Amino acid sequence: MQIKLLSINFPYEKMYHEIARRFFEGIQQSNYHRDERAAIVIMSQLSLEVFINRIGIEILAEKEPNFDIKKSLESDSFLNKFSLYTEKITGKSFDKSGKIWFDLKELNKDRNQLIHAKPYTIDFQQGGQAPLFFNDNKKLKRRFDTVSNTVKYLINNLGIPSYPTKPNTRVYDYTDKNVQAPPIGKLGKKLP
Secondary structure, three states, X not given: OOEEEOOOOOOHHHHHHHHHHHHHHHXXXXXXXXXXHHHHHHHHHHHHHHHHHHHHXXXXXXXXXXXXXXXXXXXXXXXXXXXXXXXXXXXXXXXXXXXXXXXXXXXXXXXXXXXXXXXXXXXXXXXXXXXXXXXXXXXXXXHHHHHHHHHHHHHHHOOOOOOOOOOOOOOOOOOOOOOOOOOOOOOOEEEO
């Protein structure tokens, strides 16, 4: 049975990144509330999740037709997709001791803290602190920058095929305003 993903070619990753960018630019000019700060973290992580899923669907599934991409999309973790997909596509390992991997883990941890929130009490008298990205603009900037740093690392350092050198894909550096987006083309991509 074939599954048709009807909207894979819509640039969700760019849309999520632009939402995060607008909030991030806003906090530079005013004292945004916690919900805007949380949106930066969530949208940044969503942007990368769509990007790595696109790489799996458009590049990995084509390169390795016997790889169960549908199962991987449903069951592999955010971080596992980055290491698994890049190694299968390029033969290179994602540097798990490097800054980009560390930042990906931190972004994912912060996103999970927000999405899977548990009620808890912070004892400020005992040195407790609110999640750091809420109060620390440098840390929040690092979470936002994780998106462009990761995209550039995958394409430039690990050699993930991308548009325009691979014309039949929508994988491209969507974080760089100077990079031309590929045409949307036909919607839908069939998976095994």
